[in-house]
Amino acid sequence: xxxxxxxxxxxxxxxxxxxxxxxxxxxxxxxxxxxxxxxxxxxxxxxxxxxxxxxxxxxxxxxxxxxxxxxxxxxxxxxxxxxxxxxxxxxxxxxxxxxxxxxxxxxxxxxxxxxxxxxxxxxxxxxxxxxxxxxxxxxxxxxxxxxxxxxxxxxxxxxxxxxxxxxxxxxxxxxxxxxxxxx
Amino acid sequence: xxxxxxxxxxxxxxxxxxxxxxxxxxxxxxxxxxxxxxxxxxxxxxxxxxxxxxxxxxxxxxxxxxxxxxxxxxxxxxxxxxxxxxxxxxxxxxxxxxxxxxxxxxxxxxxxxxxxxxxxxxxxxxxxxxxxxxxxxxxxxxxxxxxxxxxxxxxxxxxxxxxxxxxxxxxxxxxxxxxxxxxxxxxxxxxxxxxxxxxxxxxxxxxxxxxxxxxxxxxxxxxxxxxxxxxxxxxxxxxxxxxxxxxxxxxxxxxxxxxxxxxxxxxxxxxxxxxxxxxxxxxxxxxxxxxxxxxxxxxxxxxxxxxxxxxxxxxxxxxxxxxxxxxxxxxxxxxxxxxxxxxxxxxxxxxxxxxxxxxxxxxxxxxxxxxxxxxxxxxxxxx
Numbered sequence: 001x002x003x004x005x006x007x008x009x010x011x012x013x014x015x016x017x018x019x020x021x022x023x024x025x026x027x028x029x030x031x032x033x034x035x036x037x038x039x040x041x042x043x044x045x046x047x048x049x050x051x052x053x054x055x056x057x058x059x060x061x062x063x064x065x066x067x068x069x070x071x072x073x074x075x076x077x078x079x080x081x082x083x084x085x086x087x088x089x090x091x092x093x094x095x096x097x098x099x100x101x102x103x104x105x106x107x108x109x110x111x112x113x114x115x116x117x118x119x120x121x122x123x124x125x126x127x128x129x130x131x132x133x134x135x136x137x138x139x140x141x142x143x144x145x146x147x148x149x150x151x152x153x154x155x156x157x158x159x160x161x162x163x164x165x166x167x168x169x170x171x172x173x174x175x176x177x178x179x180x181x182x183x
Numbered sequence: 184x185x186x187x188x189x190x191x192x193x194x195x196x197x198x199x200x201x202x203x204x205x206x207x208x209x210x211x212x213x214x215x216x217x218x219x220x221x222x223x224x225x226x227x228x229x230x231x232x233x234x235x236x237x238x239x240x241x242x243x244x245x246x247x248x249x250x251x252x253x254x255x256x257x258x259x260x261x262x263x264x265x266x267x268x269x270x271x272x273x274x275x276x277x278x279x280x281x282x283x284x285x286x287x288x289x290x291x292x293x294x295x296x297x298x299x300x301x302x303x304x305x306x307x308x309x310x311x312x313x314x315x316x317x318x319x320x321x322x323x324x325x326x327x328x329x330x331x332x333x334x335x336x337x338x339x340x341x342x343x344x345x346x347x348x349x350x351x352x353x354x355x356x357x358x359x360x361x362x363x364x365x366x367x368x369x370x371x372x373x374x375x376x377x378x379x380x381x382x383x384x385x386x387x388x389x390x391x392x393x394x395x396x397x398x399x400x401x402x403x404x405x406x407x408x409x410x411x412x413x414x415x416x417x418x419x420x421x422x423x424x425x426x427x428x429x430x431x432x433x434x435x436x437x438x439x440x441x442x443x444x445x446x447x448x449x450x451x452x453x454x455x456x457x458x459x460x461x462x463x464x465x466x467x468x469x470x471x472x473x474x475x476x477x478x479x480x481x482x483x484x485x486x487x488x489x490x491x492x493x494x495x496x497x498x499x500x501x502x503x504x505x506x507x508x509x510x511x512x513x514x515x516x517x518x519x520x521x522x523x524x525x526x527x528x529x530x531x532x533x534x535x536x537x538x539x540x541x542x543x544x545x546x547x548x549x550x551x552x553x554x555x556x557x558x559x560x561x562x563x564x565x566x
Contacts, residue, residue, distance in 0.1 A: 029196060035369060039367075066552050
């Protein structure tokens with residue numbers, strides 16, 4: 001079952017995190033020849049409400065499209081964690097921004113803290129790059145997909161004219177995650 | 184995401200709702216009237232941009248009832264038309280669906296099913312409109328409802344819905360659900376040369392000889408486009424071949440039977456289903472739409488455990504695929520009917536399968552899909 005991977009991106013509506021799921025799925029399909037599905041969850045309010053997107057990647061066609069054992073979760077809001085912090089494998093990699101998420105189950109999961117929002121604010125000066133920084137950080141922490149595949153998918157999906165800043169944002173996230181792994 | 188693969192089929196990664204919208208355009212649809220409702224709203228959203236690009240019209244109406252009315256009007260002018268909605272909106276459209284049925288106006292209605300009665304669970308899965316699709320509108324009339332399970336099937340079945348609507352001059356439903364509407368998966372867009380597009384039969388006689396409901400050449404009367412010189416009267420009242428009202432019992436009986444026959448004599452063109460490991464099955468599973476994908480896994484898992492399970496997956500839900508259900512019922516010692524409602528299709532399976540053993544449901548409401556393990560438990564109950 002090593003050719004099966006599940007990822008969840010949870011945040012609040014408006015942070016643009018749904019796009020991150022799409023990019024991971026496209027990376028798997030287009031650049032690694034795998035199958036992937038993504039399913040966003042909407043809540044009653046779109047802006048400000050907790051939201052998530054789940055991505056499943058497999059070497060075979062995916063029948064059941066709901067997550068059952070998540071390998072990686074990114075979370076950018078405490079109430080999103082409270083609502084969506086389930087279906088995770090015991091050793092799941094959980095990436096959080098410590099300024100936004102304060103309480104997760106440290107015993108069960110491998111928790112990594114990265115100031116994603118601060119990096120985005122300081123280095124990119126535009127919050128629309130939160131997704132790109134997050135994807136870079138995911139690529140830095142995980143190895144199921146090649147980080148080049150994720151980067152290529154990000155470039156492909158970026159709105160025209162924003163490719164370069166998105167690449168930069170990705171690198172900031174990637175390098176920060178790699179630094180974190182060294183410590 | 185768009186790529187061309189070696190067969191020149193376009194490979195895309197779209198959510199199900201966008202697949203519906205694009206398939207409708209590929210089917211030749213040039214008119215959409217609707218009122219946005221979760222979880223179908225992306226269909227309307229996409230078409231508000233896409234239809235004008237291909238010379239079509241998009242109208243957001245004041246409510247679902249008006250949208251269905253606009254749809255019928257546009258159909259009468261000769262356009263291929265459709266609307267998209269969800270449970271409560273589908274209910275509001277039902278009266279006009281009856282009207283479309285009796286005047287025999289081709290139209291497609293996509294219902295992206297959600298949870299609960301009334302406002303219910305707008306952002307979550309449900310499959311509770313099985314019987315609404317069959318019996319939702321008043322009166323006797325034929326019904327076609329298609330229930331794809333995969334996004335490539337959503338594409339092909341949406342096209343087929345337009346073809347059947349046009350071929351038989353009647354409303355055709357496509358029932359998907361929140362899971363399929365919002366799910367994105369890889370699919371290959373077939374080249375237009377790979378499928379056939381069907382247009383409604385049109386009159387071959389000059390306007391002065393046109394008889395609107397002339398069924399002398401077959402059960403589907405040729406339909407003239409409004410505003411082309413052909414004059415005809417549409418009414419929700421029972422009518423004779425001129426289109427004007429009648430209460431003549433014999434004519435009313437004949438006309439209603441003719442409409443029913445449009446479906447009953449074309450079952451081979453309408454009914455579609457898929458079977459997985461049913462040849463030697465001892466336990467049957469019947470499931471449609473997104474739930475059928477969980478059932479596929481359950482059947483595979485059962486086989487791994489040495490249980491001979493097999494799945495019948497109706498792609499046409501109405502008219503129900505009675506033949507394969509009967510065949511399945513003959514050979515198995517019990518059937519599990521898995522559906523994301525409290526038990527609707529199970530009535531149809533019980534009625535037609537003639538199974539000697541028990542027919543039990545695997546049911547779930549509340550917006551969360553049925554897991555393969557839950558269906559497997561039911562399969563094991565029957566062993």
